[in-house]
Amino acid sequence: MLLRHEGFRCLCRARDLLSEVPEHPLSIEDVAREAQISPFHFIRQFEAVFGATPHQYRMQCRLDMAKRLLANGQHSVTEVCMEIGFASLGSFSGLFTRRVGETPSAFRRRVRAMVQVPGTVPAELTPGCLSLMSGLPLSAFPGSIRSFREA
Amino acid sequence: MRIKLTSIMVDDQEKALRFYTEVLGFEKKHDIPVGEYRWITVTSPEGRDDLELALEPNANPAGKVFQGAMFSQGIPIAAFEVTDIAGEFSRLTAKGVAFTRRPAQAGPVSIAVIADTCGNLIQLYQPM
Numbered sequence: 001m002l003l004r005h006e007g008f009r010c011l012c013r014a015r016d017l018l019s020e021v022p023e024h025p026l027s028i029e030d031v032a033r034e035a036q037i038s039p040f041h042f043i044r045q046f047e048a049v050f051g052a053t054p055h056q057y058r059m060q061c062r063l064d065m066a067k068r069l070l071a072n073g074q075h076s077v078t079e080v081c082m083e084i085g086f087a088s089l090g091s092f093s094g095l096f097t098r099r100v101g102e103t104p105s106a107f108r109r110r111v112r113a114m115v116q117v118p119g120t121v122p123a124e125l126t127p128g129c130l131s132l133m134s135g136l137p138l139s140a141f142p143g144s145i146r147s148f149r150e151a
Numbered sequence: 152m153r154i155k156l157t158s159i160m161v162d163d164q165e166k167a168l169r170f171y172t173e174v175l176g177f178e179k180k181h182d183i184p185v186g187e188y189r190w191i192t193v194t195s196p197e198g199r200d201d202l203e204l205a206l207e208p209n210a211n212p213a214g215k216v217f218q219g220a221m222f223s224q225g226i227p228i229a230a231f232e233v234t235d236i237a238g239e240f241s242r243l244t245a246k247g248v249a250f251t252r253r254p255a256q257a258g259p260v261s262i263a264v265i266a267d268t269c270g271n272l273i274q275l276y277q278p279m
Contacts, residue, residue: 003248005225007253012223048249051166051268060162068212136190142183 001048010035010048014042018054019061021085028054061100068090070108077104155201156192159229160218161269162207164189167204170268174246177204177232185216197234204229209270218270220268224250227274236277 002013014035017026025033025144031054032042046054069080078089081104086092096104133140152236161167168191171177175192180203184190188210192203201240209215221228236254242265244250251272252264267273 001244001247002253003249003251005251008225015219016223049268050249050270051163052171062204068179101167133190136183136185140183 001045003045003049007037007045008049010037011046014046014054015050015057016060021062021065027045055073059095062086062100063096066096066104067100067107067111070104071111073108073112077108080104156205156227158205158207158260159267159268159271160211160214161206161271162215162218163204163269164191164208166191167191167267167269171204171206174243174248192255195231204267215270221272222272225264225272227272230274230276233275233277236263236275239275240265 013030013038015033017034028043029039032039035042037045043053046052046057050057052060065113066080066084069075069083070077075083077093081089081092084092093104101109102110168179168182169189171192171193172179176196178196178200179191180200181190181192188208193206194200194203194223209218216226240250240254243265250263251266252262254261254263254275254277258278260278262274262276264275265275
């Protein structure tokens with residue numbers, strides 16, 4: 001699939017629209033219209049570029065936002081549910097649990113327990129290469145260990 | 152001092168591992184659980200197997216902003232060398248990969264740009 005510059009720009013605009021949580025969310029057809037692409041081609045092109053359908057992408061953005069809000073600890077689970085545009089607490093909790101592997105309240109308790117400075121995001125939510133590497137077993141660096149022993 | 156490891160931020164590590172191995176053709180070298188994420192590296196079967204690319208989870212909000220902005224501006228985050236860019240264009244197009252730039256001559260190289268489905272644009276180049 002070859003995207004022209006204008007088509008690529010429209011898909012990026014659609015991605016930005018899907019990551020927002022407006023008071024009245026646009027339907028996928030509305031977003032396709034904003035992107036000036038037919039709904040069929042919009043879904044197909046969006047998935048080829050971003051690796052998820054527009055609906056899947058929107059849900060993932062909302063779950064990421066929910067995780068950030070829960071980690072910051074200033075909102076209840078119900079408030080987070082409303083904040084990310086879910087009308088039903090049951091739907092939100094069910095989706096969150098399926099995707100994250102624990103309930104929103106369990107996630108909130110676990111992550112809040114790691115917070116050392118009020119208002120900051122736990123290190124577990126902001127991994128980088130070095131923080132990931134620090135948790136690796138020595139067997140991940142066979143060459144380095146050999147060199148170390150030889151030294 | 153050696154360059155042995157570089158990394159690329161991805162929005163979903165499992166999806167990234169599938170794309171970089173099954174679609175691009177790299178090979179998994181490490182896949183080690185680290186907390187709620189994984190330490191995943193891949194190597195190229197066409198290159199040295201001690202040069203690793205880490206597929207790093209992009210959970211940092213600042214990283215997401217950077218990645219999103221680079222993508223929207225059409226700027227590739229990494230570049231991989233290929234020996235037959237026209238062949239790669241055909242092979243990857245058949246696998247459903249989206250190109251934002253078809254192979255074209257640019258000075259001493261021919262370049263193309265693909266979306267990696269994980270939030271990045273990747274440049275492919277063939278020295279001429």
